[in-house]
Amino acid sequence: MSNETSLVEMIEGVEHQRSARRNFMRLCGGAAVMTGGLSLLAACDDDNGNDTPTPTPSPTPTPTSAAVTDVDVLNFALQLEYLEANYYAYATTGQGIAGGLQSGTGTQGSVITGSGTGAARQVTFTDPVLAQYAREIAADEVAHVTFLRTALGASAAAQASINLSGSASVTTPGGTAVGAFTAAARAAGVVGATDTFDPFASDENFLIGSYLLTDVGVTAYRGSARLISNKTFLEAAAGILATECYHDGVIRSSLWQRGLAAPTIYSRIKQISDARDGLDGSTDTDQDIGDATTANLVPTNASGLVLGRTPQQVLNVVYLARTQVNAGGFFPAGVNGNVRTSGAN
Amino acid sequence: MADSAELIEALDRRVRRRDERREFFRHAMGVGALAAGGVAAMGFSTAARAQTAAPSDSDILNLALNLEYLEAQFYQYAVSGEGLPASQLTGTGTQGAVTGGRKANLTDRTVIQYAREIAADEVAHVAALRTALGSAAVAQPAINISGAAGGPFTAAATAAGIDLSASGGVFDPYASDDNFLIGAYIFEDVGVTAYQGAAPLLTNVDIVDAAAGILAAEAFHAGIIRSALYARGVATPALRTNADKISDARDLLDGTRVSAGPPNIVADDDQGISPTTVNGQLQANIVPTDANGRTFSRTSEQVHNIVYLTRSQATSGGFFPNGTNNPNAALTRSGAN
Numbered sequence: 001m002s003n004e005t006s007l008v009e010m011i012e013g014v015e016h017q018r019s020a021r022r023n024f025m026r027l028c029g030g031a032a033v034m035t036g037g038l039s040l041l042a043a044c045d046d047d048n049g050n051d052t053p054t055p056t057p058s059p060t061p062t063p064t065s066a067a068v069t070d071v072d073v074l075n076f077a078l079q080l081e082y083l084e085a086n087y088y089a090y091a092t093t094g095q096g097i098a099g100g101l102q103s104g105t106g107t108q109g110s111v112i113t114g115s116g117t118g119a120a121r122q123v124t125f126t127d128p129v130l131a132q133y134a135r136e137i138a139a140d141e142v143a144h145v146t147f148l149r150t151a152l153g154a155s156a157a158a159q160a161s162i163n164l165s166g167s168a169s170v171t172t173p174g175g176t177a178v179g180a181f182t183a184a185a186r187a188a189g190v191v192g193a194t195d196t197f198d199p200f201a202s203d204e205n206f207l208i209g210s211y212l213l214t215d216v217g218v219t220a221y222r223g224s225a226r227l228i229s230n231k232t233f234l235e236a237a238a239g240i241l242a243t244e245c246y247h248d249g250v251i252r253s254s255l256w257q258r259g260l261a262a263p264t265i266y267s268r269i270k271q272i273s274d275a276r277d278g279l280d281g282s283t284d285t286d287q288d289i290g291d292a293t294t295a296n297l298v299p300t301n302a303s304g305l306v307l308g309r310t311p312q313q314v315l316n317v318v319y320l321a322r323t324q325v326n327a328g329g330f331f332p333a334g335v336n337g338n339v340r341t342s343g344a345n
Numbered sequence: 346m347a348d349s350a351e352l353i354e355a356l357d358r359r360v361r362r363r364d365e366r367r368e369f370f371r372h373a374m375g376v377g378a379l380a381a382g383g384v385a386a387m388g389f390s391t392a393a394r395a396q397t398a399a400p401s402d403s404d405i406l407n408l409a410l411n412l413e414y415l416e417a418q419f420y421q422y423a424v425s426g427e428g429l430p431a432s433q434l435t436g437t438g439t440q441g442a443v444t445g446g447r448k449a450n451l452t453d454r455t456v457i458q459y460a461r462e463i464a465a466d467e468v469a470h471v472a473a474l475r476t477a478l479g480s481a482a483v484a485q486p487a488i489n490i491s492g493a494a495g496g497p498f499t500a501a502a503t504a505a506g507i508d509l510s511a512s513g514g515v516f517d518p519y520a521s522d523d524n525f526l527i528g529a530y531i532f533e534d535v536g537v538t539a540y541q542g543a544a545p546l547l548t549n550v551d552i553v554d555a556a557a558g559i560l561a562a563e564a565f566h567a568g569i570i571r572s573a574l575y576a577r578g579v580a581t582p583a584l585r586t587n588a589d590k591i592s593d594a595r596d597l598l599d600g601t602r603v604s605a606g607p608p609n610i611v612a613d614d615d616q617g618i619s620p621t622t623v624n625g626q627l628q629a630n631i632v633p634t635d636a637n638g639r640t641f642s643r644t645s646e647q648v649h650n651i652v653y654l655t656r657s658q659a660t661s662g663g664f665f666p667n668g669t670n671n672p673n674a675a676l677t678r679s680g681a682n
Contacts, residue, residue: 042430074457101515108440116556128627129575129576129579129587129629131626132620132628132629133572133626133629133631135623135626135627135629136628136629136630136631137606137626139623139628139638140632140638141638142357142635142636142638143636143637143638144637144638146637147637147639175676190459202512213615216559219599221561222557222558222561225544225553225554225557226550226551226553226554231545231546231607232545232606232607233544234544234545235541235544235606235607235608235609235638235642236609236639237547238540238541238544238557238560239541239634239635239637239639239640239641239642240559240638241561241564242537242541242560242561242563242564242637242639242640243564243632243634243638243639243640244564244616245561245562245564245565246564246565246567246568246570246571246631246632246640247561247568247631247632248563249565249566249567249568249569249572250568250569250572252565252569253459253568253569253572254572254575254665255445256455256458257455260451260454260455260518294458295458295459296462296465297458297459297462297565297569298462298463298565298566298569300466300469300558300562301558302469303470303472303473303555303558304465304466304468304469304470304473304558304559304562305467305558305559305561306558306559306561306562306565306654307558307561308554308557308558332509338469
């Protein structure tokens with residue numbers, strides 16, 4: 001455990017250096033000149049073809065507060081990993097992650113499964129290959145939780161209350177609410193305003209639920225890379241980003257292939273993508289999987305760079321809110337940690 | 346080709362060693378202990394080698410550009426029968442030509458879609474890196490992507506011990522859907538490990554940001570290629586075992602050096618796709634990860650060991666018959682493993 005203490009101390013030391021560096025950069029006029037071309041390109045998102053490239057300098061604006069530390073960024077990632085790990089754990093085993101992996105700073109919450117249709121539970125997979133993918137992803141996500149908690153040591157934030165349900169009505173710390181998967185699906189128009197979406201009901205629904213969460217995880221790590229100053233953690237975060245992208249490549253290509261026989265998959269995925277894009281503001285951060293004629297399995301801009309979200313944009317999506325709030329959607333009591341407020345879009 | 350027998354022999358040794366190691370971990374530690382050990386190790390430098398002069402961001406981007414030239418040419422030829430436009434090949438160093446690319450005989454609509462999208466991304470990566478580097482961009486070096494008997498794909502497949510008796514001892518990645526996927530597999534994970542290993546060496550935050558975006562795209566590609574091989578492996582089991590063999594060969598080529606890093610280098614940094622049995626149930630291995638759920642990093646030297654197809658220190662070979670281009674000579678060499 002003394003190693004964890006020294007890690008945190010090391011991070012704090014780096015924070016001081018970073019503050020000094022930021023002051024230096026501010027004096028020198030901001031972003032370095034040699035990378036101007038690349039940053040401009042990175043901002044040149046061309047995915048839906050309905051917008052002209054805007055000369056914003058960066059796809060991932062600097063955070064509003066200069067006080068975001070590596071610990072804050074890693075704890076924010078940990079909150080998303082709790083969500084993903086529990087989703088895949090329930091889908092493959094019918095249970096959430098181990099109790100020993102949930103403790104930490106902030107208010108510890110439990111997984112709200114709901115009951116009846118939409119309840120978080122083990123999926124009865126009909127495609128054995130999909131079941132094998134799901135088990136692998138579940139194992140990776142638990143490993144991410146374990147790794148981040150170990151790296152953060154005593155600074156690790158607890159698992160927050162997680163609405164993992166597709167049920168029509170669930171009881172949350174904030175009162176009665178709609179299961180978050182159903183709330184997201186209704187908002188996107190994937191189901192009717194009074195229908196439910198049950199991600200645990202079938203292979204296809206499980207994949208759509210996976211798309212909903214894993215795509216967001218990818219953009220979160222992608223957008224956070226520039227916020228991490230410690231190089232050991234940057235490399236570790238790059239390794240987790242890559243793993244999430246492998247997962248997402250599997251999920252998106254599985255969905256696309258199934259869409260050849262069930263074309264409504266393409267329209268439903270487009271609705272979810274559009275809804276996420278609507279939540280997180282005017283920057284284009286999301287892409288669907290294309291259609292039977294043209295696949296779009298990798299959500300990239302014109303430079304072939306995968307799209308990213310700021311932490312605030314990620315919270316817009318998981319809170320299912322376009323406004324500046326501290327809780328909602330999948331996190332009815334908000335996430336734990338210092339990064340917890342969504343953007344005002 | 347003289348190396349092949351030696352490679353295969355060493356490969357056999359390596360597989361045995363890994364089996365032994367796996368047994369050891371299974372008995373002695375278990376996954377939890379492994380994870381904790383990995384993190385604790387981050388605090389202590391066990392790096393065996395002194396760092397030479399740190400490469401600049403521009404050197405690292407040029408390393409990436411060489412790999413992107415290779416990937417872009419392979420996919421572009423496979424999809425269209427033509428390579429990158431001439432305007433995308435110029436730069437510092439010695440410009441070279443492409444040997445042996447051709448349009449692949451793809452028939453499965455899914456594979457065709459995958460190939461087209463990946464080709465477009467790789468071409469975009471070349472353009473993005475060239476734009477970012479400006480006048481510092483290196484030219485495309487000579488690239489050999491021939492599927493013929495003397496070409497690097499056949500050399501790689503032979504070294505990996507893939508049974509080529511049905512195709513006259515030749516592995517042609519352009520011959521079929523399955524062969525194309527195996528050919529792509531040879532590169533894809535390597536790109537991911539190269540970007541990951543380079544990430545902690547970059548200093549400029551905008552370049553870190555862009556590199557993360559390209560790393561992510563390469564990982565998507567790898568996930569798509571690996572899962573396609575895995576799914577098709579239900580009907581054609583050799584696809585899974587051949588992918589496993591290529592991973593073992595890459596693992597052999599890039600040595601067993603260990604460094605706490607960053608970049609964090611481990612001896613066993615490559616994995617095939619065949620499933621494992623966990624708690625009595627099959628689990629795919631689409632993502633090559635350590636016990637912490639992270640993909641692996643490779644150094645520039647290790648990446649060159651693979652693309653040069655050699656375990657030795659060399660400045661050319663395999664897919665780059667005249668070597669890669671880089672003003673920093675250290676980033677054109679493979680390691681002595």
